[in-house]
Amino acid sequence: MASSIRSNCRKIVAIGRNYADHIKELNNAAPKQPFFFLKPPSSILLPGQGPILRPSGVSLHYEVELGLVMGKGLRNLDPQDEETALSSIGGYLVSIDMTARNVQDEAKKKGLPWSIAKGFDTFLPVSSYIPKAKIPNPHKADLWLSLNDQLRQNDSTELMIFRIPRILSDISRVMSLEPGDIVLTGTPKGVGEVKTGDKLKAGIRVDGKDINEGAIDVT
Amino acid sequence: MASSIRSNCRKIVAIGRNYADHIKELNNAAPKQPFFFLKPPSSILLPGQGPILRPSGVSLHYEVELGLVMGKGLRNLDPQDEETALSSIGGYLVSIDMTARNVQDEAKKKGLPWSIAKGFDTFLPVSSYIPKAKIPNPHKADLWLSLNDQLRQNDSTELMIFRIPRILSDISRVMSLEPGDIVLTGTPKGVGEVKTGDKLKAGIRVDGKDINEGAIDVT
Ligand SMILES: [Mg+2]
Ligand SMILES: [Mg+2]
Numbered sequence: 145m146a147s148s149i150r151s152n153c154r155k156i157v158a159i160g161r162n163y164a165d166h167i168k169e170l171n172n173a174a175p176k177q178p179f180f181f182l183k184p185p186s187s188i189l190l191p192g193q194g195p196i197l198r199p200s201g202v203s204l205h206y207e208v209e210l211g212l213v214m215g216k217g218l219r220n221l222d223p224q225d226e227e228t229a230l231s232s233i234g235g236y237l238v239s240i241d242m243t244a245r246n247v248q249d250e251a252k253k254k255g256l257p258w259s260i261a262k263g264f265d266t267f268l269p270v271s272s273y274i275p276k277a278k279i280p281n282p283h284k285a286d287l288w289l290s291l292n293d294q295l296r297q298n299d300s301t302e303l304m305i306f307r308i309p310r311i312l313s314d315i316s317r318v319m320s321l322e323p324g325d326i327v328l329t330g331t332p333k334g335v336g337e338v339k340t341g342d343k344l345k346a347g348i349r350v351d352g353k354d355i356n357e358g359a360i361d362v363t
Numbered sequence: 364m365a366s367s368i369r370s371n372c373r374k375i376v377a378i379g380r381n382y383a384d385h386i387k388e389l390n391n392a393a394p395k396q397p398f399f400f401l402k403p404p405s406s407i408l409l410p411g412q413g414p415i416l417r418p419s420g421v422s423l424h425y426e427v428e429l430g431l432v433m434g435k436g437l438r439n440l441d442p443q444d445e446e447t448a449l450s451s452i453g454g455y456l457v458s459i460d461m462t463a464r465n466v467q468d469e470a471k472k473k474g475l476p477w478s479i480a481k482g483f484d485t486f487l488p489v490s491s492y493i494p495k496a497k498i499p500n501p502h503k504a505d506l507w508l509s510l511n512d513q514l515r516q517n518d519s520t521e522l523m524i525f526r527i528p529r530i531l532s533d534i535s536r537v538m539s540l541e542p543g544d545i546v547l548t549g550t551p552k553g554v555g556e557v558k559t560g561d562k563l564k565a566g567i568r569v570d571g572k573d574i575n576e577g578a579i580d581v582t
């Protein structure tokens with residue numbers, strides 16, 4: 145099942161700046177509407193297939209995110225149509241949106257695309273596929289990430305600035321979503337740098353309990 | 364065959380600023396190394412499936428480009444290894460990298476990703492698949508585009524700043540290329556705006572003769 149996450153995926157659309165405290169920590173402006181970027185399917189790192197590759201000269205940062213795996217296609221979704229939005233989700237995964245922060249900062253300064261900073265092979269470690277029923281409300285779960293067993297990110301998905309129906313609407317009005325596509329919903333505060341050999345763990349809790357399928361454990 | 368261009372494609376990697384005169388016309392800085400961005404496979408518009416969609420408020424520009432359809436995977440290619448580079452190409456296509464220029468200009472100013480400006484549905488009209496043998500030397504062909512039957516772009520691919528082995532090397536050192544992936548090699552001078560109802564035609568000539576499979580005719 146895990147390998148089908150990668151083989152079924154034709155695009156990964158990632159929302160930027162979707163948790164207020166994370167926007168502050170990077171000194172970014174809060175967006176008036178969701179903005180997003182693409183990561184290539186070739187960046188997916190399946191469970192057990194680590195380590196994360198560290199390109200030389202790169203300052204590598206982690207960003208834990210809730211991923212939506214599309215079960216149905218979506219195009220031009222009405223932002224009010226919460227029912228269609230939620231029913232288009234096939235399942236979930238936990239992911240780490242690895243970012244070459246220095247490359248991204250340079251790109252921002254020059255007005256260049258983010259694709260290189262976000263797109264290296266192994267830059268999207270994912271958990272196993274989480275069946276939809278395990279997360280009854282995707283706006284009510286706790287995402288966490290630890291670095292060398294120290295908790296660094298730990299926040300509720302209810303802190304999302306733009307909620308899932310709005311995100312899916314905005315994306316689908318630009319680019320059609322197809323079954324198997326992955327949508328990353330943004331990262332809470334606490335992002336930081338990873339050094340060679342650092343151990344990353346991440347997961348998601350519902351009602352205070354970790355979901356087995358949502359575990360990431362990667363170096 | 365045309366529909367398999369889309370169904371086999373898992374990513375589209377597009378090189379920016381690869382013809383000197385096009386860099387001047389947009390007042391851009393010449394890159395010291397190739398940079399690239401992603402377009403989603405959902406942006407592919409197959410022959411006969413037009414028209415191109417014009418999102419409201421968008422200044423829509425055309426950029427004709429030679430596309431490489433990967434026949435083999437590539438990872439960490441040595442830039443000197445011209446033979447592996449060329450043998451990894453499965454075939455070619457002519458494409459128009461449609462761009463929401465005002466959205467892109469805004470993104471550049473704010474240091475935001477280009478994915479929206481480049482990623483709308485129908486923003487990549489393509490020709491049919493061009494068998495590899497029809498373009499014996501991809502650096503010796505003439506790309507052209509006409510707007511309402513007036514020639515607007517018409518230059519030789521020998522004007523590429525970064526040639527194909529270098530492009531494939533740089534991309535493959537960031538993200539693995541997979542069979543079916545499409546690489547867009549940049550646009551020559553002459554880009555411009557398209558208004559509703561405008562007729563775009565494009566093609567590629569080898570030894571002064573248009574290749575049938577390379578024709579684009581879209582509104
Ligand atoms: Mg993609
Ligand atoms: Mg992120």
Ligand SMILES: [Mg+2]
Pocket residue numbers: 377378379426428460549550
């Ligand atoms: Mg282009």
